[in-house]
Amino acid sequence: MSVDIPETNFPRVVIIGGxxxxxxxxxxxxxxxxxxxxxxxxxxHTFQPLLYQVATGGLxxxxxxxxxxxxxxxxxxxxxxxxxxxxxxxxxxxxxxxxGEIHYDYLxxxxxxxxxxxxxxxxxxxxxxxxxxxxxxxxxxxxxxNLESALLTDSINEQEAYMNFVVxxxxxxxxxxxxxLAELKNHVLPHDYPExxxxxxxxxxxxxxxxxxxxxxxxASEKSADFLKSMGVNVRLNERVLSxxxxxxxxxxxxxxxxxxxxxxxxxxxxxxxxxxxxxxxGGNRFKVNVFNQIEGYDNIFAIGDVAAMITDEFPKGHPGxxxxxxxxxxLFAKNIIKKINDIPMEPFKYFDKGSMATVxxxxxxxxxxxxxxQGTFAxxxxxxVHLMTLVGFRxxxxxxxxxxxxxxxxxxxxxxxxxxxxxxxxxxxxxxEA
Amino acid sequence: MSVDIPETNFPRVVIIGGxxxxxxxxxxxxxxxxxxxxxxxxxxHTFQPLLYQVATGGLxxxxxxxxxxxxxxxxxxxxxxxxxxxxxxxxxxxxxxxxGEIHYDYLxxxxxxxxxxxxxxxxxxxxxxxxxxxxxxxxxxxxxxNLESALLTDSINEQEAYMNFVVxxxxxxxxxxxxxLAELKNHVLPHDYPExxxxxxxxxxxxxxxxxxxxxxxxASEKSADFLKSMGVNVRLNERVLSxxxxxxxxxxxxxxxxxxxxxxxxxxxxxxxxxxxxxxxGGNRFKVNVFNQIEGYDNIFAIGDVAAMITDEFPKGHPGxxxxxxxxxxLFAKNIIKKINDIPMEPFKYFDKGSMATVxxxxxxxxxxxxxxQGTFAxxxxxxVHLMTLVGFRxxxxxxxxxxxxxxxxxxxxxxxxxxxxxxxxxxxxxxEA
Numbered sequence: 001m002s003v004d005i006p007e008t009n010f011p012r013v014v015i016i017g018g019x020x021x022x023x024x025x026x027x028x029x030x031x032x033x034x035x036x037x038x039x040x041x042x043x044x045h046t047f048q049p050l051l052y053q054v055a056t057g058g059l060x061x062x063x064x065x066x067x068x069x070x071x072x073x074x075x076x077x078x079x080x081x082x083x084x085x086x087x088x089x090x091x092x093x094x095x096x097x098x099x100g101e102i103h104y105d106y107l108x109x110x111x112x113x114x115x116x117x118x119x120x121x122x123x124x125x126x127x128x129x130x131x132x133x134x135x136x137x138x139x140x141x142x143x144x145x146n147l148e149s150a151l152l153t154d155s156i157n158e159q160e161a162y163m164n165f166v167v168x169x170x171x172x173x174x175x176x177x178x179x180x181l182a183e184l185k186n187h188v189l190p191h192d193y194p195e196x197x198x199x200x201x202x203x204x205x206x207x208x209x210x211x212x213x214x215x216x217x218x219x220a221s222e223k224s225a226d227f228l229k230s231m232g233v234n235v236r237l238n239e240r241v242l243s244x245x246x247x248x249x250x251x252x253x254x255x256x257x258x259x260x261x262x263x264x265x266x267x268x269x270x271x272x273x274x275x276x277x278x279x280x281x282x283g284g285n286r287f288k289v290n291v292f293n294q295i296e297g298y299d300n301i302f303a304i305g306d307v308a309a310m311i312t313d314e315f316p317k318g319h320p321g322x323x324x325x326x327x328x329x330x331x332l333f334a335k336n337i338i339k340k341i342n343d344i345p346m347e348p349f350k351y352f353d354k355g356s357m358a359t360v361x362x363x364x365x366x367x368x369x370x371x372x373x374x375q376g377t378f379a380x381x382x383x384x385x386v387h388l389m390t391l392v393g394f395r396x397x398x399x400x401x402x403x404x405x406x407x408x409x410x411x412x413x414x415x416x417x418x419x420x421x422x423x424x425x426x427x428x429x430x431x432x433x434e435a
Numbered sequence: 436m437s438v439d440i441p442e443t444n445f446p447r448v449v450i451i452g453g454x455x456x457x458x459x460x461x462x463x464x465x466x467x468x469x470x471x472x473x474x475x476x477x478x479x480h481t482f483q484p485l486l487y488q489v490a491t492g493g494l495x496x497x498x499x500x501x502x503x504x505x506x507x508x509x510x511x512x513x514x515x516x517x518x519x520x521x522x523x524x525x526x527x528x529x530x531x532x533x534x535g536e537i538h539y540d541y542l543x544x545x546x547x548x549x550x551x552x553x554x555x556x557x558x559x560x561x562x563x564x565x566x567x568x569x570x571x572x573x574x575x576x577x578x579x580x581n582l583e584s585a586l587l588t589d590s591i592n593e594q595e596a597y598m599n600f601v602v603x604x605x606x607x608x609x610x611x612x613x614x615x616l617a618e619l620k621n622h623v624l625p626h627d628y629p630e631x632x633x634x635x636x637x638x639x640x641x642x643x644x645x646x647x648x649x650x651x652x653x654x655a656s657e658k659s660a661d662f663l664k665s666m667g668v669n670v671r672l673n674e675r676v677l678s679x680x681x682x683x684x685x686x687x688x689x690x691x692x693x694x695x696x697x698x699x700x701x702x703x704x705x706x707x708x709x710x711x712x713x714x715x716x717x718g719g720n721r722f723k724v725n726v727f728n729q730i731e732g733y734d735n736i737f738a739i740g741d742v743a744a745m746i747t748d749e750f751p752k753g754h755p756g757x758x759x760x761x762x763x764x765x766x767l768f769a770k771n772i773i774k775k776i777n778d779i780p781m782e783p784f785k786y787f788d789k790g791s792m793a794t795v796x797x798x799x800x801x802x803x804x805x806x807x808x809x810q811g812t813f814a815x816x817x818x819x820x821v822h823l824m825t826l827v828g829f830r831x832x833x834x835x836x837x838x839x840x841x842x843x844x845x846x847x848x849x850x851x852x853x854x855x856x857x858x859x860x861x862x863x864x865x866x867x868x869e870a
C-alpha cells in the first residue's frame with residue numbers, strides 16, 4: 001500500500017529524519033523545484049546536545065523539542081509524515097515505512113545514531129541511554145526514584161547503591177552528565193533530602209581511554225578532569241565496563257561498583273536501513289558515502305550526518321558525529337541536488353570545523369576553536385551563548401534562557417519531577433529502525 | 436512493616452496529598468511543635484487549573500508542576516514520602532501505604548477528586564480524563580496523533596471522525612478545553628496541516644444542564660456560550676452522553692457523533708480511602724465533615740478540600756471543589772490542630788468566596804466577583820494575572836508568563852509535541868487510591 005501523497009511535476013526528495021542534517025536539507029530546498037517529503041518517528045526535532053540537562057532536571061523536555069511542522073509551516077513544497085522507515089527498495093525507488101510505501105526520486109538517509117553497546121546485551125538491557133527525550137525523561141525519573149528509594153531502606157549498603165551513579169563514556173555527553181549530577185549533589189539534593197547524607201552519593205565517570213574528551217585538545221581533557229574532580233566526581237580513566245546486571249557493575253580492573261543506575265554514553269552507531277547493500281556499511285555502522293554524500297554504489301541515495309562515513313585523507317574514519325557536520329552536509333545536499341537535477345556538476349563536501357566545547361558545571365567549561373583554547377567562566381558563557389543561538393525556535397530560546405538565569409542565581413534546578421515512573425521491568429524497546 | 440521515620444516528642448500530623456489543601460496545611464505548620472509527614476503518589480504538586488493548557492499544547496507540563504520537596508526545603512519539621520495511601524486503621528492510628536505503615540496522631544485526608552463516570556464503564560474506558568499531568572500529556576499526544584492519522588486515510592468520513600473532538604461537561608474545565616481546541620483550530624492547525632481542510636474539524640461541547648458554567652452567574656454562562664460559538668464550537672446544552680465505544684458517541688437526544696476523542700470533564704468524585712466508616716461518605720463520594728473539617732465520628736481524622744463535604748445551611752451540598760476552598764480549609768486546619776493540641780477550642784470554617792472565573796480564549800474570559808461581573812478582554816487579563824500569581828514557584832510563573840506573552844503576539848502554541856505516543860490499548864489505569 002502506498003502512502004497517499006500526490007505527485008507533483010517536480011522530482012521528489014524524501015528525507016528520513018528530522019535531525020540537524022534533515023532539517024537543513026529540507027529548509028534549503030524551500031522554493032526550489034522539488035517536492036520534499038520528510039518522515040520522522042517523532043513529530044518534533046530533538047536538540048540532542050541538551051538532553052543531559054533534561055535528564056538531570058535542569059530543563060523541561062519541551063524546551064529542547066521543536067515541532068517539525070512548525071519549522072516548515074510556510075514551506076509550500078514540504079510534506080511531513082510521522083512514520084518509521086523500514087526498508088529501501090532501491091531498484092523500484094521505493095521507501096517502505098510503517099504507514100505504507102513512499103516513492104522517491106532522491107532519498108536522503110539522515111537517521112542519525114543510536115547508543116552502541118558493542119554487542120553487550122546485559123548493558124543494553126540494564127543501562128540508561130540518552131539519545132531521545134523519552135530516554136532522558138526516564139533517566140530523570142530513575143535518578144529521583146532512587147533517591148526516594150534510598151529513604152526507604154535500613155541497609156547502609158543498599159542506600160549507598162541507590163546513591164551511586166555510574167556514567168560510562170568520557171565524551172561530551174558523559175562529561176556533561178557527570179558534571180550535572182555533581183551540581184545536583186552539591187547544590188540541590190542536600191536541601192531536598194535532609195534525611196539522607198548526600199555526601200555519601202557517588203558519581204563515577206568511567207572512560208576506556210587515557211583521557212576525557214578524546215576528540216578535543218589535551219588541555220581540554222585535563223581541565224575537564226580537574227573540574228570534575230573539584231566537583232567530587234570519581235574520574236576513572238583506562239577503565240572498562242565488563243558487565244552490569246542491574247545491581248553491580250564489573251570493571252575491567254577487577255573492581256566492582258554496587259549501583260542501580262548506569263548511564264550509557266560510551267558510543268554511538270549509525271541507524272542504518274535494510275535494503276541498502278550491506279557491503280557499504282563501514283565502521284560505526286555507517287554508510288560509506290562519496291564526497292557528495294552519495295552512498296557508494298547508488299546515484300540517487302544519499303546519507304548525511306551521523307549515519308554517513310565520508311572517508312577522506314583528512315578524516316580516515318569519517319567526520320565527527322556532531323551537529324555542525326550534519327548541518328553542513330544537509331545544506332550542501334540541498335545545493336547539490338538542484339545542481340544534479342539540472343545536470344550541473346555537484347560540489348564536493350568540505351568540512352568547516354567550528355571547534356568543539358563541553359560544559360562541566362557552573363563557570364566550568366572547555367572550548368577548543370582551532371588553536372584558540374580556553375576554559376572556565378568565559379568558556380562557560382560562550383558555551384551557553386552558542387547553545388542558545390543553535391536552539392531551534394525563539395520560544396525555546398527564551399524558556400531555556402530563563403531557566404539558565406534562574407539556575408545561575410538560585411543554584412537550583414527547577415524540574416526535578418517524576419512525571420511518569422520508570423519501571424525497570426518495562427524493558428527498553430530497541431530502536432525500531434536499526435540494522 | 437512500618438515506614439522508617441523517627442518519632443519526635445511532638446504529635447505527628449500525617450497529610451495525604453500535596454494538592455492545594457495539603458500544601459497549605461503543611462506550610463502553616465512550619466515551626467510549630469508537631470511533626471508533619473506528607474505523602475503523595477507524585478513527587479510534585481499539580482496546578483490543576485492549567486492542565487487543559489498542557490493538554491492543548493499551550494504550556495509545558497513542567498511549568499505547572501512543582502516538586503513538593505522544593506516547596507518545603509527549609510521546613511525542618513516536614514518529612515515527605517512518595518507513597519500511595521491504601522487504608523486507614525483508625526483504632527490503631529495507622530495509615531497503611533504501599534511503602535509500609537505510618538503511625539499518626541492526626542490524619543488529614545487531602546486526596547482531592549478524580550473523574551466521575553457515574554458508573555458508566557465504557558466512558559471510563561474510552562474517554563480521556565484530565566486530572567493529572569500524565570493524563571493531560573496523553574490527551575495532547577492523542578489530539579496530535581489523530582491529526583496525523585487524518586492525513587493517512589482516503590475516507591472523508593474517517594478523516595472527519597479523526598477531526599471531531601467531543602468535550603463532555605460544561606464546567607470550567609470543559610469550557611476552557613473547548614475554547615483552547617478552538618484556538619488551535621483557528622490559529623495553529625491550518626499552518627501545521629495545510630493538506631487538511633481544518634474547517635472540517637468539529638469541536639462539540641456537551642452539557643447536560645441548560646447552561647454552561649452552572650456554578651457561575653447567568654451572565655457568565657451566556658457570555659461564555661457566545662464566546663465559544665463565535666470561535667466555532669458547537670455548544671450542545673440539555674444533552675447527555677449515553678455511551679462511547681471509542682468510535683461513536685451516542686447522545687441522549689438520539690444523535691450520534693463519529694469521533695476518536697472524547698474528553699471527559701463532566702464530573703468529579705472524592706478520592707476516599709478504605710478504613711473510614713462508609714456511612715459518612717456522602718454525595719460526590721466525599722467524607723462528611725463538621726465545621727472543623729473533622730470527619731463525622733472521628734476526633735483525629737480530618738478531610739479537607741475536594742474530598743470533604745461540609746454541609747451547612749449556606750452550602751447544603753458542601754463547598755465548591757475549587758482551589759480557594761481547599762486552601763482556606765488547609766490553613767484553618769493548621770491553626771486548629773495547634774489549638775486542639777493545646778486544648779483551646781477550634782475555630783469553625785468560614786468560606787470566603789473570592790469569586791470565580793473561566794477563560795474561553797484570547798481576550799475572552801468571564802469573571803464573577805460577588806455582584807461584580809465582567810467579561811471579555813479585561814476579564815481575560817484578570818484571569819491570567821490571578822493564575823500567574825497562584826502558580827507555585829517563581830520559575831514556573833516566569834516560564835508560564837513567557838509562554839503566554841509568546842502566544843499572545845505570535846498566535847502560536849509552542850508545545851504541540853507527541854513526546855510519548857498514547858496507545859489506546861494501554862487501558863488507562865484506574866486511580867489507585869479510590870473507594
